[in-house]
Amino acid sequence: MKLLRVWPACLLLLTVVSCSKGPEPKDKALEAKVEKLLSQMTLEEKIGQMNQISSFGNIEDMSVIIKKGEIGSILNEVDPLRVNALQRVAVEESRLGIPLLIARDVIHGFKTIFPIPLGQAASFNPEVAEEGARVAAIEASSVGVRWTFAPMIDIARDPRWGRIAEGCGEDTYLTSVMGAAMVRGFQGDSLSDPTSIAACPKHFVGYGAAEGGRDYNSTFIPERLMRNVYLPPFEAAARAGAATYMTSFNDNDGIPSTGNAFILKEVLRKEWGFDGIVVTDWASATEMISHGFAADPKEAALRSVNAGVDMEMVSYSFVRNLPELIKEGKVKQSTIDDAVRNILRIKFRLGLFDNPYLDEKKPSVLYAESHLAAAKKAAVESAILLKNDNHTLPLTSKVKTVAIVGPLADAPYEQMGTWVFDGEKAHTQTPLHAIREMYGDRVQVIYEPGLAYSRDKNTTNIIKAAAAAARADVVLAFVGEESILSGEAHCLADLNLVGAQSELIAAVAKTGKPVVTVVMAGRPLTIGKEVDLSAAVLYNFHPGTMGGPAIADLLFGAAVPSGKTPVTFPKMVGQIPMYYAHNNTGRPAARTETLIDDIPVEAGQTSLGNTSFYLDAGFDPLFPFGYGLSYTTFEYSNIQLSSATLNKNDVLAVTFDLQNTGTYPATEIVQLYIQDKVGSVTRPVKELKRFTRVALEPGEKKAVTLELPVSELAFYNIDMIKTVEPGDFGLWVAGDSQTGEELVFKVID
Template sequence: MPEHPASLNSLKQSLVNPLLEQMTLPEKIGQMCQVNGAGGWVPEDLAEAVRNGQVGSVINEVDAETVASLQKIAVEESRLGIPLLIGRDVIHGFKTIFPIPLGQAASWNPELVEQAAGIAAIEAACAGINWTFSPMIDISRDPRWGRIAESFGEDPHLTSELGTAMVRGYQDNGIGACAKHFAGYGASQSGRDYFTTEIPENELRNVYLEPFRAVAKAGVASFMTGFNDLNGVPASGNEFLLQQVLREEWQYPGMVVSDWESISQLTTHGFTADDREAAFEALNAGVDMEMVSRTYADHLASLLEEGRLSIAKIDAMVANILLTKARLGLFDQTFTASVSEGGKQELALEQARQLAAQSCVLLKNNGQCLPLRPQQLKSLAVIGQLADDGYEQLGTWIFDGDERLSETPLQSIRAHLDGVAEVRYAKALETSRSQDQSGFDDAVSVVEQAQAAVLFLGEESILSGEAHCRADLDLPGCQAALVERLSRIGKPLILVVMAGRPLTLAPVLEQVDAVLYAWHPGSMAGPAISDLLFGLQSPSGKLPVTFPKVVGQIPIFYNHKHGGRPPSPETVVHIDEIPVRAKQTSLGMSAFHLDAGYQPQFPFGFGLSYTRFDYRHLSLSHTEITADQSLTIEVELENSGDVAAEEVSQLYVRDLVGSVTRPVKELKGFQRNRLLPGDVKTLQFTLTPEDLAFYDRKQQRLVEPGRFQIWVGGDSDAELTAEFELK
């Protein structure tokens, strides 16, 4: 896709502008309308609308023959021959399903994320799809929100890196990407979908908009507005977001599409009186294309006739759509039904296995319970409904996923131990939500006869994703009771959690010997998890989001502000330590909860390995730099254990004094390295002044002189530190 301004201008002059000059008003409005597909056939009314130029895009049509027929009508039978955008939610795979995006983020591996998106694009293109509504790059600090599963977590830098990688994967393989949801949707109050967000502009710019700014710079084909209202103005009618920020400040040349019926929902918000006013507000704000609802089709012509809208405004928005189609090469394609290339499935599944393995995070491993040694096992118990369910392991938002490609953990464990040890299985629960404990006795019997047990617990896929938010983040149903019952047996107990969000694990954490957090790993969950359980690979995933101890700590995230009374171990008092009838006082108090302290269960960036990595000898190329200098940071990393493994090393920075208060730490770099036992490697990070930039109290992006502290380590609690000054 050409991104240079000269290339874009050439496309406008040679293709877009000549088309605009020929288009009637109904044809222009038609380009601004996206309709829902009929699901495998072309109804005559849809064929006629496409033939008359009244449709610019079709969503949710994945039958290759049907798509080819629609494109043939658009290109060969309509007056101007403008091809259609064929949209689909290809979120973490098409036929081959990769880990949910939050799981992919735990890999901290942009290269694998890009490759996964590329495979998804190739598979989807075989169905005629040329546009996906991904990546979702909402900063997500609230695990109650169901759509955290679709996100890359809580950090702007990690989300920016993985979001741009996913964009490259899609667009280098023929499918336009769509950055969503613009903007602030991840801060929905109470973690409830479709709800209100209140974000101060400075926080909006410094945190929530940063990934969108990154993908805009990387040439993402389109943006999607959110369902939320932001500070009183719904995203689909938000002129500040779509005009001031996106068009004027970022000079974004692509197109903007609404979310599903979100323009007509402006009236539901109470922002407009009816669909007519909703169409006016959305178009005036800068939404180029309306998804599914018909406010544009029904009202733009009369609004133009009344003089409330200008034809120049409509022309500019239609030009954005036509330019996007041109950038995707749609005008140069021959539209015929295609068939998936043979020999690609094995490669896709291997990529899915690798990404799934790197996405799993080892949270606990008492006494080196893991890895399991097959030669020392006579019998292994496998417990839980999620151990052998090829559908549930795929996770949320997998409309086109092929469950037949799934290999479950139970299948892989049995294959790995075939002829070596006996595998005993008990389902124990019908579903993750079940309150029926009648299967517990069978599970107890199986564990009693085994040397160790692996429990596959967590959430069914339907419990996360859009419109699936939770107020209670404990293991649902009676899973905690199952853990408690099995823990009494005294056998080594390994908990594998498959879920679409961080769960509060405190109720079960002390009752198990090891915890491997696998998210929803996708098609190859079984081989990936088996590889880790038996030590064929060492876990290398790191948390992309902070895990709370209890729901009452939410929102809890690593890059919070310092505050005037920051907590410390010395200032924390537990509720049970307060004397009865104690006198009220605020002396010595700090920002903590009496019943939960201030620290999370697991910090951002955390993840254990089967080896030990040591960081030492942190050095800086300069202790003072100027605004035109970069800083080189070096640190020594040693694998001081006896297992070859990969480590994700992380660089954090704190601006100690700013014209607006700055976070206690911010991720500014990371890298993944594989070291053999005893290996020592000198890592190098580069920090530029632009990496230190932020928006000040006047909402101007700048780099302020001052002192900065840096840390390098294996998670956000890294202690190895140094300071420098920017003059």
């Protein structure tokens, strides 16, 4: 039996607060450069640094305002020749030679597209997140981009919200770990490395709780909930050294984030010591007018800057109104100076003053073999096996003919997912292409898509798909969402498969041949009916450039699924919001429920037990958080706690044996959950506190140790003080959030 010890979290990227490097310490020499340059700047030049524009027109048009020092940053310029030309104007033709900061949305890859962040989170592997961000940084920086607006680390518990695709799901701890890893990947070992780009955790803060799952909508998150659930990932990003932050579009409790001094000054600056750039989201300063929080652009600029915003994205209210606001005494000169200090500091840290230009003769790093290999690995580890009846997968040598159907089988653009400005479908390998290329000598492939695209309602060709299914040994049905159906402003009220995809699956299932449903989507979908019709279900949050080869290897057994759900899958939309870390009610649901079709006629009003569940959906989700199958099985045994009684300074060690009891080498994602039984405020029924990936050969057993400092049981209590409260705790070690035997321990003062 092998011994596997999961050391204190900083060594395996499992803790993100206590062991990460934190905000960069002040460099006295750098600060002296900032102060010297600041002392030479006119008010107009200072305000110019606070102005970010989107690239437009020709070089000559942009040069006019660059020469005047009226621009600090440019968005959406990815032509290296133009970047150098614009930078040359700023450095060599403006009065003070302050370089531009070139920015771009590089969310899950630049050219080599990795799985969407929600997919990366399904890997429960921070190395996947860090490597994906590193590849994105190397590729994007090669064309001049030195700032990206990622990671998105909003906690999202409503899959109707289109932007759930951009984040890491519903869990605070998982999002903290993965978000910090992305920051490290984007920024590398040093911001001054030419291959590093400044990360920008977003959206600060609470955007994932938008009412009704509708983008840009209001939120109402009380401070305690904000501090316990929504702020920790952003603090973890700060500890990881994030260079910039972006304010969110939403108002919370009536205060838009771009004008919220509490979160920007009190929390971000004072509590966390952040000294980088705070930038608005696209026009979010002037959108406070639509919110009804500012009367006009002048008041929007006033509220933004006084709240702690340093740079305005594209809406120009700063450059047009700050001179007058300063003259009127409504904005202090010192406020402007502090904002410009933050901007100059990041530009110095990025090395832009010393190395502003690109080497135009440098060989391309785009689509490097190592990048494609990393993207494939990420896609493999992100795939989630939700069902596998009768060992349908992997496909064995007994399978001679496969029918490939569905609109996502050969949709290179769609499988890249949302927020892919620079990915190219010509470089994307689809499942159809990969199966033919990699396994065409092993099986005969019959391809009849049945539907042209995911929203297609024309059922004419479904009969062809069914005929193909009848001739095959196994049906591979590729369904899901086009990329346009998730991401910003792409919210849904209905999470069923769109178009006639459900009819397609029903038609091929009617042939009696086993159906393997492969989903590619940007969110959890309500696919209970399709799961029932399928022998196996493999779920892939849009897998990116190398999704095809990854899925092919998984289907044919060259790789074994290990992904777990990073967000709860509801049975139906009416259950939303639905997440595992909920509080108990005073009448929690019983495990035996009487559902609507089983209620006797004229049943007594209280005969069902009066507990908290839906008559038509019950209590449980379709699939819980942390769920995912493998081609093998795992057995947890001999779970032991280092002590049943601990004080607040102790470290709890949890040891157990994990055995691969099947026939395939595979990886299990071990998850450790706790419950604080009684608190000064109600606490979640379970909270994820540790996870690790354990690889095992068939029959192999390993002794595993997870270590959890008692200090990480702290929360904001009834007095809004972060503390560990003494009392009883439950603990579970399992492969998902719903299983495992409970152990108990006590924390004493």
